[in-house]
Amino acid sequence: MLDPFYIKINKKIILASQSLQRLSLLNSIGINPCNVVSPSIDETIYKNETPRDYVLRVAILKGKKFKKKFPDNIIIAADTVVVCGASILDKTEDKIKAKNSLFLLSGRWHKVYSCVVLFKQDRFYHKIVMTKVRFKRLSNSDIDYYIESKEWLGKAGSYAIQGKASTFIIEIKGSYTNVIGLPLYETVSLINGVGV
Numbered sequence: 001m002l003d004p005f006y007i008k009i010n011k012k013i014i015l016a017s018q019s020l021q022r023l024s025l026l027n028s029i030g031i032n033p034c035n036v037v038s039p040s041i042d043e044t045i046y047k048n049e050t051p052r053d054y055v056l057r058v059a060i061l062k063g064k065k066f067k068k069k070f071p072d073n074i075i076i077a078a079d080t081v082v083v084c085g086a087s088i089l090d091k092t093e094d095k096i097k098a099k100n101s102l103f104l105l106s107g108r109w110h111k112v113y114s115c116v117v118l119f120k121q122d123r124f125y126h127k128i129v130m131t132k133v134r135f136k137r138l139s140n141s142d143i144d145y146y147i148e149s150k151e152w153l154g155k156a157g158s159y160a161i162q163g164k165a166s167t168f169i170i171e172i173k174g175s176y177t178n179v180i181g182l183p184l185y186e187t188v189s190l191i192n193g194v195g196v
Helices: 020-028 051-067 095-105 140-149 164-168 176-180 184-193
Strands: 010-016 033-037 074-084 087-089 109-120 123-135 169-173
Touching: 010 020, 010 051, 020 033, 020 176, 051 074, 051 109, 051 123, 074 095, 074 184, 087 095, 095 140, 109 176, 109 184, 123 176, 123 184, 140 164, 164 169
Parallel strands: 010 033, 010 074
Antiparallel strands: 074 087, 074 109, 109 123, 123 169
C-alpha cells in the first residue's frame, strides 16, 4: 500500500477539474497529476435530485468526458455541493445569489457533500463524503465584506473555508478537506485500492 506522503509524480493520474483547490490538495500530499483537464459540463440540478445523487452524477460526467481520450490513465474527478435545510447551494458567479446563500447559512448548521470518482480502464470507483459545518450568525457587514472579497466566486455554498470565511465557522463535524472540495482520505483510499 502506498504511503500518501511519499507518492511521487504519477504519470498515470489525470485530474479532471478546473478547481485550483483540488489540485493544491493533491499536491499537498505529494500527488502530482501528469495532466489537469477542465471539464465543461452541464451542472444543472435536476428536480427532486438528492445531494448524493447530484454529486455522484456530476463527478461521473466530469470523468467520463476524458475516459476515451486518455484510456490508459487513471482519471480523478469530483464534485461538491452545500446543503442548508432543503436547499442545494451550488457554485455561483452571481453576487445576489451569493449574498442570499450566506444569509441562509448564517447562524445555522449545513452539510457539505462531495463525491470523488476514480476511472481506471472500463471501471469506475467512487466515495461520497458528508461534513457538517456550523456558521456563526453573520452581520450585514460580515456578508458585505465577504461579497467584496470575491472569494465566493465559483464556490459551492458561496464560500471558501480555507480563506476569509474560516472566521465564520464555529464547528465542523467530519472531513475538513471535503469542505474545500476533495476529501483526501477517501481519494487516497481509492488510489491505493486500484494499485496505482
